[in-house]
Structure formats: C-alpha cells, structure tokens
Amino acid sequence: IIDNAKNNNLKVCLLWFASWKNGESSYAPMWVKKDTKRFFRVKTKDGRAIETISPFCESAKIADAKAFAAMMKHVKAYDKDQTVILMQPENEVGMFQDIDYNPMALELYKKQVPTELMSYLIKNKASLDEYIKMAWAKNNFKIEGTWTTIFGDTPESKAFFTTWQYATYINFVAKSGREQYNLPMMVNAWIVQKPEDLPGVYPNGGPVSRVMDIWKAAAPAIDIQSPDIYLPNFKEIVAMYHRANNPLLIPESKAEVGRAYYAYGQHDAICFSPFGIEDASDDFLFKKGYAVLSEVQHLIKKYQGTGKMQAVLKEGNEQAPELTFGDYKLKVNYEKSDEPCFGIIIQTGDEEFTVIGMNLKIFFESNKKVEIGHIGQVWEGRYENEQWIPSRLMNGDETWHNAVTRVFGRTYKSSVDLSDEEKKQGNPNAYSPETKKVITTPGVYKVMTYRR
Known part of the structure; x- marks a missing residue:
C-alpha cells in the first residue's frame, strides 16, 4: 500500500479492522474468534452471544492495542517519507441493540457516571449537542450520580453508557499506537439514518453526531470523528459533523463530485473520499470535476478558514x-x-x-x-x-x-x-x-x- 501510494504521489490513511468493522467482529483473527471465553461477545437481552466482541472485554482491548502498536512501530520504521499521514482504528463501530446484556456491563451501568464525562459536560454545557443536553435537562442537569440518575432509565442513557465504553476502548488502542508513532487518528460513523431511529437501529456506541461530545470526553487520542454519508441530505449531515473542535473529514460517500465541492468550499473539509473511487473511472463528470478541483486546490487551501469562501x-x-x-x-x-x-x-x-x-x-x-x-x-x-x-x-x-x-x-x-x-x-x-x-x-x- 505504501509503495503504490508513493509511486502515484498519494498520501494514505490506513484502516485497522481488528475488534470491529461495521458493528461486527468479522475481521478478528481466528485465534480470537475461537476463544469466546477470553474474548467474550456482546449478549442479547435473552442471553445469546452474538458475533461482536464486547467493548467491555479487557482481554480484547489489550490484545487489539498490542497488535496496533506493533503495526504502528512497523509503519514508522518503513515509511520514511511519511506517505501514511492518518490512521483509523476500527470501522463503523457499535452494536445493533440498546445495551450489552453481559452481567459485567449491566453492573457497570449501575455505577456512577465517570468524573471525566461529567467534567466535560459541565465545562461544555452551552455547546453540547441537543440530543445530550435534552436528556440531561430532563433530570435537572444533575452533576453527579449513576447513569440513570443523570440521564434517566431511557434508551439515551443506555446509549451514552455504551458510547463511553466503545470510546474508551478505542482511545486505549489509539493511545497505544501513538506511543509508537504519533500520527493523527480518526474514527468513522455509520450515521443515524432517520431522526426517529433509536440507538441500536444504527450501531449503538459509534461516533454518530448525537454523541460526539461523549467521544470527545472519552477519547482524547482521537482527533477527528467522521461521517460515512450515503443519504441524500448531504448538506445537513456535514453541518452536524463540522464543529469548532472537529474538522470535517468524509471517509466514505457517494461518488457525486458536487459533494466534494460543497464540503471543501462550505465546510473547509480536509478530505472527501468517495467509496469505491476506482469504480468512478467511467464517470466523465466525476473525473473532470476532480481535475478542476486539482486546478484550484491552491485557492481552496489559501482561503479555507478565512470566511471568504x-x-x-x-x-x-x-x-x-x-x-x-x-x-x-x-x-x-x-x-x-x-x-x-x-x-x-x-x-x-x-x-x-x-x-x-x-x-x-x-x-x-x-x-x-x-x-x-x-x-x-x-x-x-x-x-x-x-x-x-x-x-x-x-x-x-x-x-x-x-x-x-x-x-x-x-x-x-x-x-x-x-x-x-x-x-x-x-x-x-x-x-x-x-x-x-x-x-x-x-x-x-x-x-x-x-x-x-
């Protein structure tokens, strides 16, 4: 990958599919898949273990972090020209249910909300996403207590708890990698498809716009939270993810060149990466549109952040x-x-x-x-x-x-x-x-x- 990218004058973001991809653990190695005791799975409400490693599994977190750190060490040693400029640990994480019903997870759900999260919420109260702020407001903005005390015994409370667990797990993996090679890190989201969807209809625990603040509090080793956008309301979605503390980076999207123009011109995007760009080779508008972007990229870079674009x-x-x-x-x-x-x-x-x-x-x-x-x-x-x-x-x-x-x-x-x-x-x-x-x-x- 590095050699081919360098030969084509390209930069690379490497994706690390270890514990999770698209809400499941299909990319985990066989020795992980077979050892369901050491690497235990998420459990459903009726007690059935599914093919998703639990974010509460300490053994999986440590093994993932160890492997990721070894890979980062190798990239640093091999990539002397810094072709790799960004890393993505895991992919579209989350579980398709409201909470992990492992006994360990349910016991932790009864515990106090972590101090780090409450400190972040209090400090950033004015700018919190409305989804979090409304759930907190319903319980009179309490500043300490259990998850249900702070957010109620609600789907939102379970989602915030689950999100905290995924984010701290991935933060541990990312931090371990950065200790070997300090590259920027990002995570991507399988985004909410409909406003009325409850957590679990989409991967619950992933960095969707509703819970970006929880990810910011839980995962300081992650620099950017990014949306994968296949829905038609592109402009509305990018506005959700472009925030003062989160630059816009789009790792997956439909191959519609107008989206790239809008992302760069309106939201100072630092990347627009259509899914399967190699399949767009026959799309004349797409190719010519990108060629024009290449013509004017010096202008785009010059005027990003100036308010003049x-x-x-x-x-x-x-x-x-x-x-x-x-x-x-x-x-x-x-x-x-x-x-x-x-x-x-x-x-x-x-x-x-x-x-x-x-x-x-x-x-x-x-x-x-x-x-x-x-x-x-x-x-x-x-x-x-x-x-x-x-x-x-x-x-x-x-x-x-x-x-x-x-x-x-x-x-x-x-x-x-x-x-x-x-x-x-x-x-x-x-x-x-x-x-x-x-x-x-x-x-x-x-x-x-x-x-x-």
Whole structure:
C-alpha cells in the first residue's frame, strides 16, 4: 500500500479492522474468534452471544492495542517519507441493540457516571449537542450520580453508557499506537439514518453526531470523528459533523463530485473520499470535476478558514441561497432541474470573485442601501501551475449585459450516439444537432465587480 501510494504521489490513511468493522467482529483473527471465553461477545437481552466482541472485554482491548502498536512501530520504521499521514482504528463501530446484556456491563451501568464525562459536560454545557443536553435537562442537569440518575432509565442513557465504553476502548488502542508513532487518528460513523431511529437501529456506541461530545470526553487520542454519508441530505449531515473542535473529514460517500465541492468550499473539509473511487473511472463528470478541483486546490487551501469562501449544492427541488461576502450580496439560481448544480465562490479581492462550478446563475448586489452592485467583467479560463490563464471574455449576451454571471461550466461532446428512444423523447442532455450527448462539467470564472 505504501509503495503504490508513493509511486502515484498519494498520501494514505490506513484502516485497522481488528475488534470491529461495521458493528461486527468479522475481521478478528481466528485465534480470537475461537476463544469466546477470553474474548467474550456482546449478549442479547435473552442471553445469546452474538458475533461482536464486547467493548467491555479487557482481554480484547489489550490484545487489539498490542497488535496496533506493533503495526504502528512497523509503519514508522518503513515509511520514511511519511506517505501514511492518518490512521483509523476500527470501522463503523457499535452494536445493533440498546445495551450489552453481559452481567459485567449491566453492573457497570449501575455505577456512577465517570468524573471525566461529567467534567466535560459541565465545562461544555452551552455547546453540547441537543440530543445530550435534552436528556440531561430532563433530570435537572444533575452533576453527579449513576447513569440513570443523570440521564434517566431511557434508551439515551443506555446509549451514552455504551458510547463511553466503545470510546474508551478505542482511545486505549489509539493511545497505544501513538506511543509508537504519533500520527493523527480518526474514527468513522455509520450515521443515524432517520431522526426517529433509536440507538441500536444504527450501531449503538459509534461516533454518530448525537454523541460526539461523549467521544470527545472519552477519547482524547482521537482527533477527528467522521461521517460515512450515503443519504441524500448531504448538506445537513456535514453541518452536524463540522464543529469548532472537529474538522470535517468524509471517509466514505457517494461518488457525486458536487459533494466534494460543497464540503471543501462550505465546510473547509480536509478530505472527501468517495467509496469505491476506482469504480468512478467511467464517470466523465466525476473525473473532470476532480481535475478542476486539482486546478484550484491552491485557492481552496489559501482561503479555507478565512470566511471568504462559500459553496452551493442543489439537493432535490430546493432553491439556492443568498450568500454574503463583505459588502456584496450574491443571489444564486440553479440553472438546471435535471443536472447537477453546484459551485464554490471565493472572494479573491475586494472587487474580485473566483467561481468554480456548473449550472449556476449568480447576481452580484451591494449590501449597502445607498449603493448598487455591478458586474464589470466576467472571464472564463483555467489555472495551470497555479497561474490564471484567461480564455474567453464573456460578452453582453452571455452575461445579460453584465447583469449576471452565468456559470455554464465546460462542455464536452460525447462520442456515443443517442438511442432512438432518447431521440424520440427529446432527451434533455441532447444539445447538438448531430444528436450527440453533451456533458457539462465544472468551469472556472473570474468576476470583476464594482459598486456605485
């Protein structure tokens, strides 16, 4: 893995499937799977042991940490060029039930809430996730007591208890690894699928947005909690995970390039990794969209965290938002109902904007009532080695006499003829009289503005 990545000028996050992957223990070695006494499993309410190592199993935790530390020691010795830059211990952890019914776990559930967790909750009370805050509030924000005293005898209380156990287990593993090679560590979440889902419908104990605060308190050796996103409400989900103490890193997602633009442009993401990216090799829009991101990555890195970069992404039939950049107000319209519409807008100067995207109309207005905002010029072009190469000045007809920036994107004519059925139906992707498909991909535009 390291050699291939280095040969292709790539960096690597290594995933460690040891105790758990996707809520089960299918990747554990055979000597662990066979020894169910030493490495005991989660038990159901009726006493049946399932194929998931219990997060209360001390022997499993110690064995996992020992193996992880040995692997980290090997990576440090082998990877002199630091191709590996991030580690993920375990994968989408959690159990598909409300609590582990092992007698040991049930006895611990009767104990006091750990001091470390209560101290964190008290210190961060104002910024806690509403899911935790509401459960705590129902019991009058008590500051000491058992899990049921603090959070009630509820599904939430059992979930918080289970989360604490998973997080402290994985923190122990991560800390052991960092003692050998101090790389950043992340965990990923099989996220809540529906707001009404109770813990256990999704893997209970994993770093879902509802319990991120518990993970922060329990696992200081973990730097980032990350969502795996296959649901359609991408924008809502990334907003849950991008927090002041948690940068946005997306280790799994649908291979939709607009999602990458939105994550980088709106939430200063440090990674967007679509699942099975090798399968996107035939997706022309995806490939060209990533190529344009590569063109402008120097701009994205420069303007992350400055407040001068925002993004838009059409989901469903929603209307585009209004964006504010200093003295300017931008009204964005989505141009197409049947194609992706997305883009990144960066204010690169007091009177200059760079727009990267496709199928958008952007109106530039002044935020001041005594002024009117105008577009002076719009250039279409590209970046080569971080240098701007203009290719076309958009004239009056293309900007409605400088009333709007029309982000057409770059278009490519496909070599594949339309089918007879597509011709008969007037396929919306058929723009050419030669009945070839035209594929729109993101473009890059510079907009010069002025106010009077």
